[in-house]
Every structure is written in structure tokens, then in C-alpha cells.
Amino acid sequence: MTLYAWKISSLDETHAESVSTLEELEAYLRASGLPMDRAPEEIIASTKLRQFEGQGVYKARTPAGDQWTLLWIELGRGERISGRPTKVIW
Numbered sequence: 602m603t604l605y606a607w608k609i610s611s612l613d614e615t616h617a618e619s620v621s622t623l624e625e626l627e628a629y630l631r632a633s634g635l636p637m638d639r640a641p642e643e644i645i646a647s648t649k650l651r652q653f654e655g656q657g658v659y660k661a662r663t664p665a666g667d668q669w670t671l672l673w674i675e676l677g678r679g680e681r682i683s684g685r686p687t688k689v690i691w
Contacts (some may be wrong), residue, residue, distance in 0.1 A: 606656075607673040609635070616669070620676065623649070636667035644671070 608618040609628055617629065623645050630641035637644070638661070648657040649669065655675030663670050 603678055604676045605673045606676055607671065609669060609671050610635075611667075611669040626673070630671075635661070635669060636663045636665065637661060638663045655679070 602622055604620055605623060605626065606620050606653070608617075611615045616635075617624075617633070619681065621629070625644050627641045630637070630644060639647075643682075644659055644661070649657040650675075652675070657671070657672040657673045660668070661670070
């Protein structure tokens with residue numbers, strides 16, 4: 602299982618950050634209520650295709666003007682550290 606440290610933020614505010622698999626991140630995105638113009642699996646897939654040296658960035662800009670950013674870094678294979686985001690503010 603490959604783990605990723607990730608953070609979701611908008612402007613200067615962090616909404617969530619955690620360490621999880623991409624599947625768990627996708628489930629978080631699905632349940633988060635974040636404004637999205639793409640499905641969570643598409644966000645993960647397109648970010649993974651563009652990641653560089655294990656680092657991924659996705660910037661969401663919806664037609665309504667909402668903006669947020671997903672940042673991740675691949676940590677490698679390991680055991681799950683936490684089943685929930687370590688910080689959730691959203």
C-alpha cells in the first residue's frame with residue numbers, strides 16, 4: 602500500500618490534511634462537500650498522471666468561482682498511520 606501525505610486548502614486556509622492511500626483520499630473527496638466540477642476519481646487520476654517525483658498538485662476552479670488546491674507527496678509503501686484526516690476544518 603502506497604501512502605501519501607496530502608493537504609487541501611483554499612486561499613490561506615487549510616481545510617484538511619492527512620496521510621492515507623489515494624483510494625482513501627478519493628473517498629474523502631467524495632464525502633467532503635468540496636465544490637467540484639470533476640469526479641474525485643478523475644481528480645486523482647489526472648493528478649497522478651501529472652505528478653513529478655511523487656509530488657502532485659490539483660487546482661480546482663469551478664464555474665461558480667470556488668477555488669481550492671490539493672497537494673500531495675508520495676511517502677512510499679507502509680502501514681496506515683491514521684484512519685481519519687489529522688485536521689479537518691472545512
